[in-house]
Amino acid sequence: MAxxxxxxxxxxxxxxxxxxxxxxxxxxxxxxxxxVVGESPGEALTAIxxxxxxxxxxxxxxxxVSIPLFFAGIAVAFAFQSGxxxxxxxxxxxxxxxxxxxxxxxxxxxxxxxxxxxxxFSMLGGALWALIPAILKVTKNVHEVITTIMFNSIALAxxxxxxxxxxxxxxxxxxxxxxxxxxxxxxxxxKLNGFxxxxxxxxxxxxxxxxxxxxxxxxxxxVWFVLFRMRxxxxxxxxxxxxxxxxxxxxxxxxxxxxxxIISGALSGLIGLQEIFAIRGYYTYGIASGLGxxxxxxxxxxxxxxxxxxxxxxxxxxxxxxGYGLQFYTSVPNSVIYVITGLMILFIVVINxxxxxxxxTLRKKEAV
Amino acid sequence: MSETxxxxxKITKRFPGVLANDEISFDLLKGEVHALVxxxxxxxxxxxxxxxxxxxxxxxxxxxxxxxISIKNPKEAINCGIGMVHQHFMLVPPFTVLENxxxxxxxxxxxxxxxxxxxxxxxxxxxRNGLIVDMYAKVEDIPVGIQQRVxxxxxxxxxxxILVFDEPTAVLTPQEAEELFKTFRQMTAQGKxxxxxxxxxxxxxxxxxxxTVIRKGRVVKTLEGKEASKSLIAELMVGKPVLLEVERPDVxxxxxxxxxxxxxLKDYRKVxxxxxxxxxxxxxxxxxxxxxxxxxxxxxxxxxxxxxPMEHGDILLDGKSVANWDVRRRREAGISHIxxxxxxxxxxLPFSLxxxxxxxxxxxxxxxxxxxxxxxxxxxxxxxRVISIFDIRTPSELTPALALSGGNQQKVIVARELxxxxxxxxxxxxxxxxxxxxxxxxxxxxxxxxxxxxxILLVSADLDEVMSLSDRIGVMYKGRxxxxxxxxxxxKEEIGFYMMGEKEHGRx
Numbered sequence: 001m002a003x004x005x006x007x008x009x010x011x012x013x014x015x016x017x018x019x020x021x022x023x024x025x026x027x028x029x030x031x032x033x034x035x036v037v038g039e040s041p042g043e044a045l046t047a048i049x050x051x052x053x054x055x056x057x058x059x060x061x062x063x064x065v066s067i068p069l070f071f072a073g074i075a076v077a078f079a080f081q082s083g084x085x086x087x088x089x090x091x092x093x094x095x096x097x098x099x100x101x102x103x104x105x106x107x108x109x110x111x112x113x114x115x116x117x118x119x120x121f122s123m124l125g126g127a128l129w130a131l132i133p134a135i136l137k138v139t140k141n142v143h144e145v146i147t148t149i150m151f152n153s154i155a156l157a158x159x160x161x162x163x164x165x166x167x168x169x170x171x172x173x174x175x176x177x178x179x180x181x182x183x184x185x186x187x188x189x190x191k192l193n194g195f196x197x198x199x200x201x202x203x204x205x206x207x208x209x210x211x212x213x214x215x216x217x218x219x220x221x222x223v224w225f226v227l228f229r230m231r232x233x234x235x236x237x238x239x240x241x242x243x244x245x246x247x248x249x250x251x252x253x254x255x256x257x258x259x260x261x262i263i264s265g266a267l268s269g270l271i272g273l274q275e276i277f278a279i280r281g282y283y284t285y286g287i288a289s290g291l292g293x294x295x296x297x298x299x300x301x302x303x304x305x306x307x308x309x310x311x312x313x314x315x316x317x318x319x320x321x322x323g324y325g326l327q328f329y330t331s332v333p334n335s336v337i338y339v340i341t342g343l344m345i346l347f348i349v350v351i352n353x354x355x356x357x358x359x360x361t362l363r364k365k366e367a368v
Numbered sequence: 369m370s371e372t373x374x375x376x377x378k379i380t381k382r383f384p385g386v387l388a389n390d391e392i393s394f395d396l397l398k399g400e401v402h403a404l405v406x407x408x409x410x411x412x413x414x415x416x417x418x419x420x421x422x423x424x425x426x427x428x429x430x431x432x433x434x435x436x437i438s439i440k441n442p443k444e445a446i447n448c449g450i451g452m453v454h455q456h457f458m459l460v461p462p463f464t465v466l467e468n469x470x471x472x473x474x475x476x477x478x479x480x481x482x483x484x485x486x487x488x489x490x491x492x493x494x495x496r497n498g499l500i501v502d503m504y505a506k507v508e509d510i511p512v513g514i515q516q517r518v519x520x521x522x523x524x525x526x527x528x529x530i531l532v533f534d535e536p537t538a539v540l541t542p543q544e545a546e547e548l549f550k551t552f553r554q555m556t557a558q559g560k561x562x563x564x565x566x567x568x569x570x571x572x573x574x575x576x577x578x579x580t581v582i583r584k585g586r587v588v589k590t591l592e593g594k595e596a597s598k599s600l601i602a603e604l605m606v607g608k609p610v611l612l613e614v615e616r617p618d619v620x621x622x623x624x625x626x627x628x629x630x631x632x633l634k635d636y637r638k639v640x641x642x643x644x645x646x647x648x649x650x651x652x653x654x655x656x657x658x659x660x661x662x663x664x665x666x667x668x669x670x671x672x673x674x675x676x677p678m679e680h681g682d683i684l685l686d687g688k689s690v691a692n693w694d695v696r697r698r699r700e701a702g703i704s705h706i707x708x709x710x711x712x713x714x715x716x717l718p719f720s721l722x723x724x725x726x727x728x729x730x731x732x733x734x735x736x737x738x739x740x741x742x743x744x745x746x747x748x749x750x751x752x753r754v755i756s757i758f759d760i761r762t763p764s765e766l767t768p769a770l771a772l773s774g775g776n777q778q779k780v781i782v783a784r785e786l787x788x789x790x791x792x793x794x795x796x797x798x799x800x801x802x803x804x805x806x807x808x809x810x811x812x813x814x815x816x817x818x819x820x821x822x823x824i825l826l827v828s829a830d831l832d833e834v835m836s837l838s839d840r841i842g843v844m845y846k847g848r849x850x851x852x853x854x855x856x857x858x859x860k861e862e863i864g865f866y867m868m869g870e871k872e873h874g875r876x
Contacts, residue, residue, distance in 0.1 A: 231731050231740040234723070241716045248674065248705070248713040249728040250696030363771040 022348030051325025066317035072295025075267035082260030088148025090292025091155030096269025099125025101283035104187035126269025134261035379428035403576035451523025461508035622651030625823035631681035656838030702791035
C-alpha cells in the first residue's frame with residue numbers, strides 16, 4: 001500500500017514540476033534572445049526584477065493586473081471544462097461591461113445594492129452575448145469558434161457605435177476619447193488598499209486593489225465548488241470528457257452545453273469590472289482589449305482548474321510587468337518582448353502536455 | 369524440420385512494480401501459425417511490442433534466421449521483415465486503399481507519385497493471398513473486415529515474412545474470420561510465419577500449428593496444436609481448472625419485464641434496420657439474441673437503451689410504455705446497459721473509479737443531497753463495496769479509470785450496471801475482448817442477476833456464449849427475429865442455419 005501512495009505522490013510532483021520547468025526553460029530562452037539583440041542578460045534580469053518583485057508596490061501591481069486576467073481565464077476554462085471552445089470572451093466582456101456600466105449610470109440605488117446590481121448586469125450582458133452562439137451550437141451544430149469570433153467583431157463595432165452615438169457622454173469629461181456618461185458614485189468600486197495596510201502590507205494609493213478582487217475570490221470559489229462538488233459541475237466535466245459516455249449515462253447533454261456556454265459568457269462579463277468601475281468610472285470603447293484572448297492561454301496553462309487559473313493569471317500579470325520592465329530599462333525592442341511572452345506560454349503549455357502524456361503512459365504501464 | 373524464422377531468447381522486461389516478461393523464449397518456424405495465448409496482462413502485448421521495437425528488453429536477444437539483431441524502432445522491425453496488424457487499425461480513413469498501402473513507401477519520379485508500379489505489385493499480392501480489395505476505394509467507405517485486409521496488404525507490401533496478428537478476429541464476423549484463416553493458410557504456404565494472438569480458443573485450436581501459453585510473464589508451456597484442447601489451454605492460462613460451461617441456476621421465469629412490440633427502424637439512408645421486431649423477456653430469464661453482427665442487434669439495443677428514435681412500434685417496461693422517455697428516465701425506471709462499444713460509451717477515462725462506478729446514478733440520493741451537492745463519502749463507500757464484490761483489481765477507488773487494464777475496465781462497467789439493481793439488464797457483447805478468467809466471472813455475475821429475478825437481454829456475436837447462457841434464443845437476420853427457440857429444443861447447427869438466413873423463406 002505504501003508503494004502505491006508513493007507513486008501517486010510522484011504523479012502530483014510531476015504535475016507541479018511541469019509548469020516550473022517550462023518557466024525556467026523560457027527564462028533561459030529569454031536570456032539567449034536578450035544576448036542576441038545585444039543586451040546584457042544581467043541588466044535584463046535586473047530590469048525584470050525591478051518592475052515585478054522589487055517592492056510590495058510592484059507585487060501588489062501584479063496582483064492588481066492579474067484580476068481581470070483571472071476572470072478571463074476562469075471564463076474560458078469553464079467553457080473548456082464542458083468541451084465548448086469559447087473564443088468569444090472578448091466580445092462578451094465588451095458587451096457585458098457596457099450593460100454593467102449602463103446599470104451604473106442610469107439606475108439610482110444605494111451603494112450596497114448598486115454594486116451587486118452592476119456586477120449582475122455585467123454578467124447578464126456577457127451571458128446575453130454568448131446566448132446566440134450557444135443556441136446556434138446546441139440546435140444547429142454551428143461551431144462555436146466561428147460564431148464567437150464573429151460575435152467579437154460585432155461586439156466591438158456595436159460598442160463603438162453606441163459609445164460614439166446614442167450613449168455618448170462627451171462633454172461631461174475632459175477627455176476627447178469617446179465615452180459614456182460617468183458612472184454614479186454609488187456603483188463605483190472602492191479600494192481595499194487601506195484594509196491591506198491594516199494587515200501590514202503597505203500598498204501605495206496608485207495601485208488598484210479594489211472590490212473586484214473580492215469578486216474574483218468569491219467567483220473562483222463558487223466555480224470550483226460547482227465544478228468539483230456539485231452534480232451539475234460533474235456533468236459539465238463529463239460532457240467535456242465524452243459526449244457519448246454522458247449521453248449513455250442519461251445526462252441532458254444539450255442543456256448542459258447551453259448552460260456551460262452561457263455561464264462562461266456571464267463570467268466573461270466580469271473581466272471589465274476593475275477597469276470600468278474602479279479605474280475609469282465610465283465606459284469607453286478604449287477599455288483594455290485582448291484580455292479575452294489572454295484568457296484562452298491562461299485557461300490552457302491553468303489546466304482549466306480554478307486554482308491553476310489563479311497561478312496562470314499571476315504568471316501572466318508577472319509577464320506583462322516584466323515586459324514593461326524590459327521596455328523601460330533596456331533597449332530590447334517591444335516586439336521582442338511579445339515574442340518572449342509568447343514563447344514562455346508555449347514552453348509551459350508544451351511541457352505541461354508532455355508531462356501529462358508521460359504520466360498517462362506511466363499509468364497505463366502500471367495498469368493492473 | 370523447417371527453418372526457424374524467428375527466435376526470441378530469454379526476453380525479460382521490467383516495468384516499475386511489474387515483471388512483464390520473465391525470461392520468455394519464443395520461436396517461429398517457416399510456414400507455421402504459432403498462437404500466443406494468455407490472460408490480459410500476462411505479457412503477450414509487451415513481448416510483441418519488444419519484437420516490434422516499441423520497447424527494448426532489459427535482457428535477452430532476438431534472432432532472425434539465426435542472426436542476432438537488435439530492433440530499436442518499428443522502422444527497423446519492418447526492415448527485418450516483421451509486420452504487425454494491430455487491434456486498432458493504423459489507416460488514414462480519407463485516403464484510398466492504394467494510398468494507405470504505399471504510404472511512407474511511395475515510389476516517385478521527379479517528385480510525382482507513381483501509382484502504376486505499386487498497383488501492379490499490390491494486385492499480385494491480392495491474388496496470391498486471397499485478399500481482394502478495391503484499390504481505389506476510400507478506406508472510410510469500406511467495412512472493418514475489408515479494412516483489415518488493407519492492413520495485411522500494407523505489411524505484405526513491405527515484404528514482411530513474420531506477421532503478427534493481435535486479436536484479429538475481434539472485429540470480424542464468423543465468416544470473415546474464416547476468410548482470414550484461408551489467407552493465413554495461403555501465406556504460410558508461401559513460407560511466411562504467423563504469430564496469432566487471440567482469446568478465442570476455438571479459433572486458436574482451428575488454425576494454430578503450435579500454441580504457447582504464457583501466464584504472469586512466463587511461458588507455461590508450448591503445445592502442438594494437435595495435442596491441445598480447449599480445457600487444457602484454459603487451465604494453463606488461468607493456472608487452475610476453469611469451468612467453460614456456466615453453472616445455470618434453476619429459476620422459474622416471473623412476470624414479463626420487457627416487451628418489444630412491432631419495432632420498425634430505418635437508418636439515415638432510409639434502409640430498414642429493424643423490421644417488425646417483437647419479443648418479450650421475463651423476470652429471471654436470459655433472452656439471447658443470436659446473429660451475425662450487423663443484422664440489427666446494435667440498433668435494437670440502442671432503441672431500448674438510448675432512446676434512439678424509432679419508426680413504429682412500442683417498448684414496454686413492466687407494462688408501461690417507455691418509448692417516449694429519455695435515457696435518464698429509462699435508467700431511473702430500471703434499465704441498465706452494458707454497452708457494446710465500451711471504449712466509446714462505457715467510462716469517463718480520466719475520472720476516478722468511484723465517479724465511474726456511480727455514473728448514471730450520480731444524480732440520485734445518496735450520491736447527491738437535495739441541494740445537488742455531491743456526497744463524496746457515499747460515492748467512495750459505494751465504490752469500495754462494489755470493487756470488493758466484483759473483484760476489480762485497482763490500487764484504490766480514487767485511481768483514474770484509464771489506469772486499469774481492459775478486462776478490469778469491463779468489470780467496472782458490469783459492476784456499475786448491476787449495482788444499479790436494474791429490472792432489465794441489456795448486455796451487449798459483455799465479454800468481447802475479455803480474457804477467460806474475467807469471462808467466467810462476468811457469466812457468473814449474469815447468472816447471479818438472473819437468480820435475483822432480473823430480466824436480461826443478451827446480445828452476443830459469440831454463439832457459444834448465447835447458447836450456454838440463454839433460456840430462450842431469438843435469431844436475428846436482416847433486422848428481423850426470424851426464429852425463436854427455447855434453449856433445450858435447438859442445436860448450434862440449427863441456429864447457425866437461421867443466422868445465415870438459410871431458413872428465412874421456409875418460415876411461413
